[in-house]
Amino acid sequence: MPQNLPKGYEPRDVETRWREHWETTGMFTPDPDDPGEAYAIVIPPPNVTGLLHIGHALNLTLIDVCCRHARQKGKNVLWIPGTDHAGIATQNVLERSLAKEGLTRHSLGREAFVERVWAWRDEYGHRILDQIKALGASVDWSRVRFTMDEGLSTAVRKVFVQLYKEGLLYRGNYIVNWCSRCHTALADDEVEHRQQAGKLWKVRYRLADGSGEGIVVATTRPETIPGDTAVCVHPEDERYAHLIGRRAKVPVLGREVPVIADTYVDREFGTGALKVTPCHDPNDWLLGKTHDLEFVQVIDDKGMMTAESGPYDGIPKEQCRQRILEDIAAAGDLLGEEPIEHSVGHCYRCDTVVEPHVSVQWFVAATKLAQAARDAIPGRTKLYPETWLKTYYHWLDNIRDWCVSRQIWWGHRIPAWTCEACGELVVEETAPAACPSCGGTALAQDEDVLDTWFSSALWPFSTMGWPERTKELARWYPTTVLVTGFDILFFWVARMMMMGIHFMGEPPFRAVYLHALVRDAEGRKMSKSTGNVIDPLVMIEKYGCDAMRFTLTAFAAMGRDIRLSEERIEGYRHFVNKLWNAARFALMHLETMPDPMPLESVEGLHHRWILHRLEGAKEEVDLALEEYRFNDAAQCCYKFLWSMFCDWYLELIKPDLQREDRQGAARFVLWTTLRELLVLLHPIMPFVTSEIWRALPSPKEGDLALEPYPPARPGCLRPKEAADMEFVQGVIVAVRTIKAELDIPPSHKVPLLLAPADDAQTGLLEANRETLTVLARLESIGMGRDIAAPKASASAVVEGCKVIVPLHGSVDLTGELARLDKEIGKLTKDLEGVQKKLANEDFIAKAKPEVVEREREREQKLLGAQATLKTQRERFASALEEGGGA
RNA sequence: GGGCAGUUAGCUCAGUUGGUAGAGCGCCGCCCUUACAAGGCGGAUGUCGGGUGUUCAAGUCACCCACUGCCCACCA
Numbered sequence A: 001m002p003q004n005l006p007k008g009y010e011p012r013d014v015e016t017r018w019r020e021h022w023e024t025t026g027m028f029t030p031d032p033d034d035p036g037e038a039y040a041i042v043i044p045p046p047n048v049t050g051l052l053h054i055g056h057a058l059n060l061t062l063i064d065v066c067c068r069h070a071r072q073k074g075k076n077v078l079w080i081p082g083t084d085h086a087g088i089a090t091q092n093v094l095e096r097s098l099a100k101e102g103l104t105r106h107s108l109g110r111e112a113f114v115e116r117v118w119a120w121r122d123e124y125g126h127r128i129l130d131q132i133k134a135l136g137a138s139v140d141w142s143r144v145r146f147t148m149d150e151g152l153s154t155a156v157r158k159v160f161v162q163l164y165k166e167g168l169l170y171r172g173n174y175i176v177n178w179c180s181r182c183h184t185a186l187a188d189d190e191v192e193h194r195q196q197a198g199k200l201w202k203v204r205y206r207l208a209d210g211s212g213e214g215i216v217v218a219t220t221r222p223e224t225i226p227g228d229t230a231v232c233v234h235p236e237d238e239r240y241a242h243l244i245g246r247r248a249k250v251p252v253l254g255r256e257v258p259v260i261a262d263t264y265v266d267r268e269f270g271t272g273a274l275k276v277t278p279c280h281d282p283n284d285w286l287l288g289k290t291h292d293l294e295f296v297q298v299i300d301d302k303g304m305m306t307a308e309s310g311p312y313d314g315i316p317k318e319q320c321r322q323r324i325l326e327d328i329a330a331a332g333d334l335l336g337e338e339p340i341e342h343s344v345g346h347c348y349r350c351d352t353v354v355e356p357h358v359s360v361q362w363f364v365a366a367t368k369l370a371q372a373a374r375d376a377i378p379g380r381t382k383l384y385p386e387t388w389l390k391t392y393y394h395w396l397d398n399i400r401d402w403c404v405s406r407q408i409w410w411g412h413r414i415p416a417w418t419c420e421a422c423g424e425l426v427v428e429e430t431a432p433a434a435c436p437s438c439g440g441t442a443l444a445q446d447e448d449v450l451d452t453w454f455s456s457a458l459w460p461f462s463t464m465g466w467p468e469r470t471k472e473l474a475r476w477y478p479t480t481v482l483v484t485g486f487d488i489l490f491f492w493v494a495r496m497m498m499m500g501i502h503f504m505g506e507p508p509f510r511a512v513y514l515h516a517l518v519r520d521a522e523g524r525k526m527s528k529s530t531g532n533v534i535d536p537l538v539m540i541e542k543y544g545c546d547a548m549r550f551t552l553t554a555f556a557a558m559g560r561d562i563r564l565s566e567e568r569i570e571g572y573r574h575f576v577n578k579l580w581n582a583a584r585f586a587l588m589h590l591e592t593m594p595d596p597m598p599l600e601s602v603e604g605l606h607h608r609w610i611l612h613r614l615e616g617a618k619e620e621v622d623l624a625l626e627e628y629r630f631n632d633a634a635q636c637c638y639k640f641l642w643s644m645f646c647d648w649y650l651e652l653i654k655p656d657l658q659r660e661d662r663q664g665a666a667r668f669v670l671w672t673t674l675r676e677l678l679v680l681l682h683p684i685m686p687f688v689t690s691e692i693w694r695a696l697p698s699p700k701e702g703d704l705a706l707e708p709y710p711p712a713r714p715g716c717l718r719p720k721e722a723a724d725m726e727f728v729q730g731v732i733v734a735v736r737t738i739k740a741e742l743d744i745p746p747s748h749k750v751p752l753l754l755a756p757a758d759d760a761q762t763g764l765l766e767a768n769r770e771t772l773t774v775l776a777r778l779e780s781i782g783m784g785r786d787i788a789a790p791k792a793s794a795s796a797v798v799e800g801c802k803v804i805v806p807l808h809g810s811v812d813l814t815g816e817l818a819r820l821d822k823e824i825g826k827l828t829k830d831l832e833g834v835q836k837k838l839a840n841e842d843f844i845a846k847a848k849p850e851v852v853e854r855e856r857e858r859e860q861k862l863l864g865a866q867a868t869l870k871t872q873r874e875r876f877a878s879a880l881e882e883g884g885g886a
Numbered sequence B: 001g002g003g004c005a006g007u008u009a010g011c012u013c014a015g016u017u018g019g020u021a022g023a024g025c026g027c028c029g030c031c032c033u034u035a036c037a038a039g040g041c042g043g044a045u046g047u048c049g050g051g052u053g054u055u056c057a058a059g060u061c062a063c064c065c066a067c068u069g070c071c072c073a074c075c076a
Helices: A010-023 A054-072 A088-101 A109-125 A127-134 A148-163 A222-227 A281-292 A309-314 A317-330 A365-378 A388-397 A450-455 A471-476 A485-505 A538-543 A545-554 A566-588 A605-626 A630-657 A663-681 A686-695 A720-739 A757-768 A769-775 A814-838 A839-847 A849-881
Strands: A038-042 A076-080 A169-179 A184-188 A191-205 A215-219 A230-233 A247-249 A256-261 A272-274 A334-347 A355-364 A380-382 A416-419 A425-427 A443-445 A480-483 A509-515 A748-755 A778-783 A793-798 A801-806
Touching: A010 A127, A010 A538, A010 A686, A038 A054, A038 A471, A054 A076, A054 A127, A054 A480, A054 A509, A054 A538, A054 A545, A054 A605, A054 A630, A076 A247, A076 A471, A076 A814, A127 A538, A127 A769, A148 A425, A148 A450, A184 A355, A191 A222, A191 A663, A215 A222, A215 A272, A222 A309, A222 A317, A222 A686, A230 A281, A256 A545, A256 A778, A272 A281, A272 A538, A281 A355, A281 A480, A281 A663, A309 A317, A317 A334, A365 A485, A380 A425, A388 A485, A416 A801, A425 A720, A450 A485, A485 A509, A509 A757, A538 A545, A545 A566, A545 A630, A545 A686, A566 A686, A566 A757, A605 A630, A605 A663, A605 A720, A630 A663, A630 A769, A663 A686, A663 A769, A720 A748, A720 A757, A720 A793, A720 A801, A757 A769, A793 A849, A814 A839, A814 A849
Parallel strands: A038 A076, A230 A256, A380 A509, A480 A509, A748 A778
Antiparallel strands: A038 A480, A169 A184, A169 A355, A191 A215, A191 A334, A230 A272, A247 A256, A416 A425, A416 A443, A748 A801, A793 A801
């Protein structure tokens, strides 16, 4: 129902109302049987412990734009929301909260601890979901999922067992990245490498037989010396050739180890001799395997020295480093110490230095699953922007098997059991009653849980009910597009590709759109410690959700990071306000529904102009969104609303609205344009557009969120008349410019003389006398092909038409002289460029004819304008000499 | 070491097939013109990082260089 809008837009009340409306009506809950092309997106599930940050806001805004636009296009849209259990992160949060009570997870025990996590989730897990609602995301709340839901857990177990039976998942002893604080293995990509200052020590290993000077190795980690089982040199290194095959003594411990040769050694680095510690370095692990060395573990899973380390047994590794250096120095074998910059791995969850650690772990044979994921792009799945293609390929081409077991308690427990009687390993979806090998009933389940990304990898189909054959899967798998940040291309996207293809036979998405990271105004990553975070909820509170959404959309240019600052959001709030006020103006004249009329034949140049431009905007916004050019869509809307609709059209129809005979067309075109504009803007700014839509008169009740995209009206495309309108606008601007530059107040009405270049212009200008008078604020208009300009007058040329404003004594005439000189200068410069081109024979001969023609026309126009202004300048100068004006 | 981006107005950034350099913010001037001062009207500002090449024509295509940022690998 039509109603008045309050003077100022109050986002808070409006947003609350629409949020509740969208949620309670369930209008974003699709039925698989609904008509329309299937369109599905799964949310990148935020961590259940997480709080909404600006990155989520960007991600969810872009997805929401896609979904709302798809609905407008008549598609059957499913957007599944949900959260991720985030194993290590969540466990850390709970452990911190336990610590405040003086408890640890060990003091609590596994079962009680997991219960506590669930209780925590039930109490706080909805926070992030509520925050998603604050953004206006049009998700289907009836289908919200959690990665540890029963259904999803079933899917995880099924996948695990099937992969195991296919030989694509195995258990093995291997050197893995170990976080001694989180007390778990980490996958390769969960380790963050950072350059860090360290020290390189030179340590002498004496030969076993006591001969010679021994061999000096360089090491940054002397605490691993007790675990050394070889010294390695390059086979072609002459310095050490005579030592190969002999035996050396490990400092302090005195254990004898062989001196071996391997081309892995870099002769240039350090001393060219390398100590080999197979249990505590991944490269040494490989050397140990190839040279069949001993494997001695001297640091345990908690970072303490083991009994194997002899005198250092039981002390922390950091302390061991100090002690062993002192001991080596005392023995006279510490031969040097120098600073070194080297990269050190840190746990991506807690930042503890990661230790290579040998242990029994479960691995997914990613090496075997990678090829299919690689081949799917770009044929079956498109990647936007394409620049990520190489990165994606490179990662898959160099992939190593994926360590999926984690030694924590919060997560999917590994469905593997060991028979305590015979040692048989049983991998099944449910706990076996008895050992299939010996019939024993004492079976111990594996203590480990799965990497969080294991369940995330199944998200596109597990959320739709797999392994059951649901209607959802039939209707919406594969999903249409995945919209996510590029930072989880490997963690998540590539693994979903592998799992989706393997288990569903089809990649999980038709397209992947990777958006940028949101950074601060200086381009730094936002982080709490830097104190440069922009909290989306605070922004919504201050400026309204639509302003923030529009800002994020307008800055989402493909392949570029977004530098965000609060001022930008504040700036776009003005845009929301502009729309609001334009609507208020429209409503003043649209208290009742205007009478419909065929728009293709509506009279009035300005109506035809705005309808023509509207067609252009409709096409451009649609195209931009189809291609994920969000910023282009936003910019197009911005320009249309502000520069065309508000700046010109609303001003142009003001006279119409006062006149009985003309208000019919004006009201209907105004109504149509505003309504279609609201549809275009709605995906980006759902709240304010919905509110205005509801206030406008309408032939039928209905939500804007369910309004179809406006169909094209080819009959309204009128390029010629649009250009005519813009010519008239040019004349108005020329008068305004003259006034502004000569310090004549805009409201001061001046007489105007027009000398059109041809009859067409004459007709056009005659027909638009009223428009000219009102918008340029004129006192009178004199018109004629060869009208004479008074000497004391200011002039300009628009499309060959002379625009003359006679001046009188009160204005500063020297100002006009300067203005003319500036204009003539500009024209002359342009003219030189054009004439240079036209003088070039090659240009005439080789350039496309229409280009040459365009340049010729331009030359004529410039020549005409230049001549006119030059003449005017002379006359004006003489007027000045005669005594300073009329 | 390998790869990928970026370098355009004071700032932040657009510039889809090569064909007259744009927006927002900021700045300057004039205005309360009955939707909007969170506004209106007008204005100034750029050898498009440097170089070479292709072309009648290059911000746009190719190659080289410089600087910045990111990713991957390695770092005893």
